[in-house]
Amino acid sequence: MSTANRHWILARRPVGNGYAEAFALETETLPALAEGQILVANKVLSMDSGTRMYMTDREDSYQPGTPLGAKLIGTVLGVVVESRHAAYKAGDRVRCYGQWADYSVVEPDATYCTGLDDAHDDLKAYVGIYGANGWTAWVGVVETGAAKAGETFVVSAAAGCTGLMAGQIAKARGCRVIGIAGGAAKCDLLTREYGFDGAIDYKAADVEAELARLCPNGIDVYFDNVGGAILDAALANMALFGRVAVCGLITNYIAEGPVPGPYRFDQVLMKRLRIEGFFSPDFYAREPEFNPQLARLAAAGQLRLPFEVSTGLEATSAAFTKLFTGANIGKVVVEL
Structure with a gap:
């Protein structure tokens, strides 16, 4: 029986x-599945700021750009409804790189x-x-920042999904934690609900001056988003x-031209700093190692995520936009 599938395509490069x-x-x-493919009924689409790089035609990105007219992709959660792959059967719950669509056709051996x-019903x-x-x-x-x-x-985009969890994990490790976020309400939430020791509203404050005030002995670890x-x-x-620890570069993602490097790059030498980027696909295979650690913090009430x-x-497009306009707190998803 033929199945209709609504899907988002990249019609033009976003400005x-x-x-x-x-x-x-x-x-x-939807066409018939080929050998080695599975058909996933999408239940949740994960909105992630790094996906913005897929929408460019830059040749120096960590991800090849999506061709115009092609389906938009990202992490999806769903249920297998048909399988031509030996490792998956109908009814299996999966997380995969799929399409922003009602259904995703996935080749598990290729992606x-x-x-x-x-462990989790939700x-x-x-x-x-x-x-x-x-x-x-x-x-x-724990690893790139080696926080002790x-x-x-200090973490930027501190009210976003990754930043909010990073701040809580650092706090659980005994750090003094300062978050940078947009708006007084978010800053109040960070200190009142999530245990941050201080918060800076980048929309209203002089961030450099506030960091000097709140971090009189300097910043040992800066988690940059x-x-x-x-x-x-x-x-x-x-x-x-x-x-x-360079996790994300939202300023670069939405820029329409080259972005100048840090003007204060001299501080790398003056302060003998270490700067390192890290990228989640490099450690997907370590999920069995990470999840028990995260579950321990969650069970102790030290890690929460709205x-x-x-x-x-x-x-989908309105939800994705929230990542770049500061309209969200925590993790942005689309439920189908």
Whole structure:
């Protein structure tokens, strides 16, 4: 029986945050599966800022650009409805790189795809604490940033999914934690609900001056999600032998031309800093190692994550836009 499938395509390269104009919703009849493929009924679409790089035609990105007219892709959670792959059967719950669509056709041997355990009834957990964002927060704090008890830890985009978890993980390790976020309400939430020791509203404050005030002995670890002027403000306030863990560069993602490097790059030498980028697909295979650590923190009440849920495939472009306009707190998903 033929199955209709609504799917989003990249109709044009987005300018700034003009995703509503760049995406187009189309409908197809799904072809028969080829050997080695599975058909997944999408239940949750994960909205991730790094996906913005897929929408460019840059040749120096970590991900080849999506051709115009092609389906938009990202991490999806769903249920297998048909399988021509020996490792998957109908009814299996999976997390994979799929299409922003009602259904995803996936080749598990050619792209990321994994079956899900029964630890969590709510599928969203597998793109929250127990997904790439949670693993990224853990690696950035524990390994790349090597945060230790008594150190000062600063994170940008602190009310977003990864930043919020990174701050909580650092706090659980005994760090003094400062978050940078947009708006007084978010800053209040960070300190009142999530245990941050301080918060800076980058929309209203002089970030460099506030970091100097809140971090009088310097920043030992800066977890960077945005780059740009916020990175410069952090570099000016780093402690000797500090570490900068580069997780994301939102400023670069939406820029329409080359973005200048850090103006305060001299501080790398003056403060003997270490700057290192890290990228979640490099450690997907370590999920069995990460999840018990994250579950321990969650069970102790030291790690919590709110979800910003949009409903229906039609809501995808508006949900994606929230990542870049500061309209979200925690993890943004689309439920189908």
